[in-house]
Amino acid sequence: MPYLYLTIAIIGEVIGTSSLKAAEGFTRLWPSLLVVAGYAVAFYCLSLTLKHLPIGTTYAMWSGLGVVLVALVGWLIFGQKVDLWGALGMGLIIAGVVVLNFVSKTATH
Template identity: 60%
Template sequence: MNAWLALGVAIAAEVIGTSALKASEGFTRPWPSLVVVVSYAVAFYGLSLVLRTIPVGIAYAVWSGLGIVLITLAAWVLYGQRIDLAGLIGMGLIVAGVLVLNLFSKASAH
């Protein structure tokens, strides 16, 4: 499997797990708790495979940057949570940093 595709799957699993973490209500609800455990297992296994090809700093920058944006979107859709202008600007800066790292850094595995 392509490392970037595997990273996308790992990020998606992490977003699902984190979204279910809120629904688990402190691991007191069994089904959301099971989703958390399985999703995190998939996410970290996927990330471990990705790190065979993509440098850890690059992989983690993409993981965390996309994760922040996707978790914020999921929280808005699933839980009605809102973000203010400062939060949007901050997320924009994070995404810009990930783009700069991947497009212009020699550390990136292209």
């Protein structure tokens, strides 16, 4: 269950962060409401995750995967460019999350 909560938290954070651009400084109602709802879901589910998983590992997964997914949203929806170095950096973030979860004894399994 904690990984389901973490997945929902990541999705909520990506929706909230991506909606910030569309909210245009909170001057547009619906995107602004998406920001608030996305972050509310993200923090609530993150708090449920932290009942079962260590905070360092959880935050690394939440923020790392969030960064990569927000960059992908920026590329797909907002037409932002991702160069080779950016893609390499995102690959390293994903590799770090994989190492934390499958190799390191830091995460609880």
